[in-house]
Amino acid sequence: MDTSEYPLCTPHLNPHGLEIRMHPTKGRGVYASRPISVGTVVEISPVLLFGREEYENHGKHTLLDHYTFVWGNGEMALPLGLGSLFNHSSSPNVNYIKKKDMGYIEYTAARDLHVGEELCIFYGPNLWFEDSSSQQICVDKDHGKQGWEAIAQLDL
Numbered sequence: 001m002d003t004s005e006y007p008l009c010t011p012h013l014n015p016h017g018l019e020i021r022m023h024p025t026k027g028r029g030v031y032a033s034r035p036i037s038v039g040t041v042v043e044i045s046p047v048l049l050f051g052r053e054e055y056e057n058h059g060k061h062t063l064l065d066h067y068t069f070v071w072g073n074g075e076m077a078l079p080l081g082l083g084s085l086f087n088h089s090s091s092p093n094v095n096y097i098k099k100k101d102m103g104y105i106e107y108t109a110a111r112d113l114h115v116g117e118e119l120c121i122f123y124g125p126n127l128w129f130e131d132s133s134s135q136q137i138c139v140d141k142d143h144g145k146q147g148w149e150a151i152a153q154l155d156l
């Protein structure tokens with residue numbers, strides 16, 4: 001994914017001082033500028049929903065496919081706000097829960113977070129890119145069928 005056109009740091013208003021910064025290999029990511037305690041709700045992202053047909057015929061053939069979460073019943077959800085910018089970690093420091101009835105995703109600190117630390121979520125076991133945080137090579141050649149869909153299996 002080419003993120004070279006983005007600035008190194010993007011202004012963002014967040015009550016916990018989260019910042020959007022450019023990581024050398026992962027692209028943009030979300031970082032703590034202040035200490036954050038375990039259990040803090042760090043972000044609430046309303047979602048933009050795509051129906052099964054629209055996503056199958058259009059969305060999944062675009063950049064959207066790097067950002068959408070499986071929502072259920074064939075629907076896919078694009079988090080608006082910081083929710084689209086959390087990178088993946090196999091040992092995430094942020095948990096999330098899909099509030100399907102309310103149409104948003106809530107992200108919570110899984111442990112105490114330190115200044116300068118990147119906030120990451122777990123995308124699932126089937127990645128479509130090389131995970132540069134763990135140095136593990138884990139490329140799914142058929143990510144259109146898996147990738148984010150693995151998150152639905154976890155469905156917190």
Ligand SMILES: C[S@@+](CC[C@H](N)C(=O)[O-])C[C@H]1O[C@@H](n2cnc3c(N)ncnc32)[C@H](O)[C@@H]1O
Nearest residue numbers: 001026027028066067084085087088131132133
């Ligand atoms: C939801 S986006 C996250 C925000 C993205 N970094 C950006 O700048 O728009 C998912 C994409 O970020 C990149 N990414 C996320 N986690 C990564 C990781 N651990 N290692 C390498 N790339 C990662 C991959 O290109 C992936 O398709």
